[in-house]
Amino acid sequence: MDKFIINGGKTLQGKLEVSGAKNATLALMPAAILASGKSLLMNTPELNDVFTMIKLLKHLGAVINFSNHILTIDTSKIVEFIAPYEHVKKMRASVYVLGPLLGRYGEAKVSLPGGCAWGPRPINLHLEALKKMGAEIDLVDGYIETKAKKLNGANISFDISSVGATGNTIMAAVLAKGTTLINNAATEPEITNLVEFLIKMGAKIEGEGTKTLTIEGVDELNSVEIKTIPDRIEAGTMLIAAAMTRGKITLTNVDAGLLRAVLLKLESAGCKVEITEEKIELDASDLEINPTNISTSIFPGFPTDMQAQWTAFMSLADGTSTVCDTIYFDRFKHVPELVRLGANILVNENIAMIKGVKELNGAKVMSTDLRASASLVLAGLAAKGTTEVLRVYHLDRGYQKIEEKLSSLGADIVRVSGKEY
Numbered sequence: 001m002d003k004f005i006i007n008g009g010k011t012l013q014g015k016l017e018v019s020g021a022k023n024a025t026l027a028l029m030p031a032a033i034l035a036s037g038k039s040l041l042m043n044t045p046e047l048n049d050v051f052t053m054i055k056l057l058k059h060l061g062a063v064i065n066f067s068n069h070i071l072t073i074d075t076s077k078i079v080e081f082i083a084p085y086e087h088v089k090k091m092r093a094s095v096y097v098l099g100p101l102l103g104r105y106g107e108a109k110v111s112l113p114g115g116c117a118w119g120p121r122p123i124n125l126h127l128e129a130l131k132k133m134g135a136e137i138d139l140v141d142g143y144i145e146t147k148a149k150k151l152n153g154a155n156i157s158f159d160i161s162s163v164g165a166t167g168n169t170i171m172a173a174v175l176a177k178g179t180t181l182i183n184n185a186a187t188e189p190e191i192t193n194l195v196e197f198l199i200k201m202g203a204k205i206e207g208e209g210t211k212t213l214t215i216e217g218v219d220e221l222n223s224v225e226i227k228t229i230p231d232r233i234e235a236g237t238m239l240i241a242a243a244m245t246r247g248k249i250t251l252t253n254v255d256a257g258l259l260r261a262v263l264l265k266l267e268s269a270g271c272k273v274e275i276t277e278e279k280i281e282l283d284a285s286d287l288e289i290n291p292t293n294i295s296t297s298i299f300p301g302f303p304t305d306m307q308a309q310w311t312a313f314m315s316l317a318d319g320t321s322t323v324c325d326t327i328y329f330d331r332f333k334h335v336p337e338l339v340r341l342g343a344n345i346l347v348n349e350n351i352a353m354i355k356g357v358k359e360l361n362g363a364k365v366m367s368t369d370l371r372a373s374a375s376l377v378l379a380g381l382a383a384k385g386t387t388e389v390l391r392v393y394h395l396d397r398g399y400q401k402i403e404e405k406l407s408s409l410g411a412d413i414v415r416v417s418g419k420e421y
């Protein structure tokens, strides 16, 4: 298990290219199952979650080549319909194979994901939607076993907007018989990227990017090429890194339109933000951090995947702010670790009250999940002295070589490998 050693206090400066979006890639990859042939995914990030999905797709029989951020997935010989526990326990997004396998082959057996690092994350909505489309679903020995000779279109209305349930349902519906209507579909850009891919493949989907999707099933789809959208969460994380170190950075390969809520909050906090075509420049050279409240919500609201990083940022604000997570009530595992670095934060239910402190001080802290770990790295970059972030394998799941990217901007951060961390 590797750790990061960060000598804080270095001002970040320079230009950085943002990678392709993890959560888009993790939906696009299983979607390739829906056609027979070679799909090409451009701008694919090199992340451990992507490697886990590669292993899973290979296990199903796909032939995969990955170089230079181009991922080729050949699905001509899918022979297996089981997503084993060993893959799903590593990465919940493995459940994304459920919809495509069921839609194309009429059967799928997927290990039921347990809770995650910060609490329960059910998949009842995925299963209810598939049931409505005519799938038989049983839970056997910890596995969801699903079968359907042919799925039928259905009217599906989600009580909660869910990225995963929307993705799975769309993927099941594109080859179903008849029309599927999805109400309260997730409008996150990663889902829109998936819809764009499926339409290119020949799927008939209306309502792209809206809460109402109409999908008319077709007999077959063709393998095509798609470009993964830029990772808005990596972009937001890097902007906060620059803000916390009073730096000035320019991000390239980025889509500011996908990050509007975060950019507006960065401006409220006192950062100067400039947007040009495919670039975002943030200048925090003379920043006095204004306490700025956020409340997470579905797209285009402030993303829950940026909540931990914002909490770290506000711990250095000139006053008190609140951070409320309305998507995941328990997603506050980073707070006790930030407190170890000197932050003053109290959590009450799903709201963190953050009293800004003058400075953070280096300490050993423990990563618990991906975005919590990112917040610790940010705090370490701004802290006085040395911070050790243990268990950085969480970061490797979702940030491509974050330490190299931060070093290229002037951060003093190194990875140390060793069993004991």
Ligand code: EPU
Residues within 6 Å of the ligand: 022, 023, 024, 026, 093, 120, 121, 122, 123, 124, 125, 126, 127, 160, 161, 162, 163, 164, 165, 186, 190, 304, 305, 327, 328, 370, 371, 398
């Ligand atoms: N929910 C249910 N039942 C379900 C599905 C979801 O109650 O069947 C609830 C969840 O408990 C949560 C809300 O609905 O309260 C939204 O969850 P959603 O299904 O949208 O989350 P997800 O699809 O499991 C994706 C991202 C997460 C991100 C969330 C919210 C991927 C692979 N993961 O998860 O990303 O936090 O959407 O935007 O796309 C991350 O990248 O760090 C990460 C956790």
